[in-house]
Amino acid sequence: MISIKEVEHVALLARLELSEEEKEVYTKQLSDILEHARKLQDLDTEGVPPTAHVLPLQNVFREDRVGEHLDIEDVLSNAPEREGDFFKVPRIV
Template sequence: MKISIKDVEYVALLSRLELTDEEKVEQLRELNKILDSMEVLNKVDTSGVEPLAHVLPIHNVLREDELRATLPKEKVLQNAPEEDEGMFKVPKIV
């Protein structure tokens, strides 16, 4: 056992997920399995290897400071569950 139910609850909180007790147990099993797989990777000797910042060997992809067309307002709000005064209306935050 790498992690406990407490860790599962913490990760669920960070992810804004509500889990039932059964789901928590199920997630605990799943997460521990994933962590076991990670253990395999941890056995590889990586001393002297730089951490990877990107999967491709590229860098400095930049664009010039130029304006491009914005999205029409109707399209911006097209998928908004609720809107008010041209803004996205979101439920109670805290």
């Protein structure tokens, strides 16, 4: 079981504002998910190499050549606010 405190912490890290009811619901749901995933712990992994990545690919590189930049108007088209060519954001300390 995870606690309501842990749900609040994860919500804060994800910048989510949850109501009291939501916290209750998610605490239950997240606990169930974790409990389900915990079944993996019972598997015998003796002799199975640790997996760092699921794709059977490696060493995909690009060469160091400059490509196209976005037009400044496109860059800023999704900005909530702008000042000149800058994104404008609230003060964050």
